[in-house]
Amino acid sequence: xxxxxxxxxxxxxxxxxxxxxxxxxxxxxxxxxxxxxxxxxxxxxxxxxxxxxxxxxxxxxxxxxxxxxxxxxxxxxxxxxxxxxxxxxxxxxxxxxxxxxxxxxxxxxxxxxx
Amino acid sequence: xxxxxxxxxxxxxxxxxxxxxxxxxxxxxxxxxxxxxxxxxxxxxxxxxxxxxxxxxxxxxxxxxxxxxxxxxxxxxxxxxxxxxxxxxxxxxxxxxxxxxxxxxxxxxxxxxx
Numbered sequence: 001x002x003x004x005x006x007x008x009x010x011x012x013x014x015x016x017x018x019x020x021x022x023x024x025x026x027x028x029x030x031x032x033x034x035x036x037x038x039x040x041x042x043x044x045x046x047x048x049x050x051x052x053x054x055x056x057x058x059x060x061x062x063x064x065x066x067x068x069x070x071x072x073x074x075x076x077x078x079x080x081x082x083x084x085x086x087x088x089x090x091x092x093x094x095x096x097x098x099x100x101x102x103x104x105x106x107x108x109x110x111x112x113x114x
Numbered sequence: 115x116x117x118x119x120x121x122x123x124x125x126x127x128x129x130x131x132x133x134x135x136x137x138x139x140x141x142x143x144x145x146x147x148x149x150x151x152x153x154x155x156x157x158x159x160x161x162x163x164x165x166x167x168x169x170x171x172x173x174x175x176x177x178x179x180x181x182x183x184x185x186x187x188x189x190x191x192x193x194x195x196x197x198x199x200x201x202x203x204x205x206x207x208x209x210x211x212x213x214x215x216x217x218x219x220x221x222x223x224x225x226x227x228x
Contacts, residue, residue: 044219
């Protein structure tokens with residue numbers, strides 16, 4: 001049972017344009033979401049997070065939007081840069097609250113073309 | 115990756131041998147997590163430890179896998195009698211006490227079973 005889903009395995013955008021990465025979840029008990037970025041042969045790097053009491057969180061070029069009624073979140077990167085090319089994972093804590101026990105989506109590979 | 119150190123980075127084992135993966139968390143972090151990423155999949159939670167305690171091992175396979183986080187020294191993930199299906203990237207992450215859901219990953223250990 002995949003409770004966090006990233007249905008697009010890959011995305012390609014032109015440098016300078018907007019990248020939109022999507023994530024859907026099925027468990028309405030999830031109340032916090034995180035995005036991680038991962039380069040090949042490296043560990044995931046924390047990018048941005050959002051609590052379910054908000055519908056938007058912004059950090060520089062990265063903005064995460066949360067639509068609780070649709071159980072959907074998205075990560076917007078504007079403007080996209082070639083260095084953003086990586087795999088992006090959305091994640092949500094499950095089980096005990098306030099721990100790093102996370103369930104991850106399958107990931108979306110973003111390619112930003114110069 | 116916030117200073118989480120994993121070694122070895124790459125490990126090759128023959129079927130039936132033992133694999134030991136080590137993780138030194140960020141200095142001052144008392145919570146350690148192990149995740150596994152199988153080829154073409156997202157990260158899957160395995161185990162959550164605090165010093166000298168296993169808090170949650172619900173993601174660990176029932177046999178051959180064990181983990182510890184001793185009072186002194188790194189956390190160890192041990193896989194006995196490895197099989198080809200154990201070939202994966204194993205990521206360790208750590209967090210401070212009461213830091214919530216954001217965890218910081220190491221670079222990973224890639225296990226190949228031949």
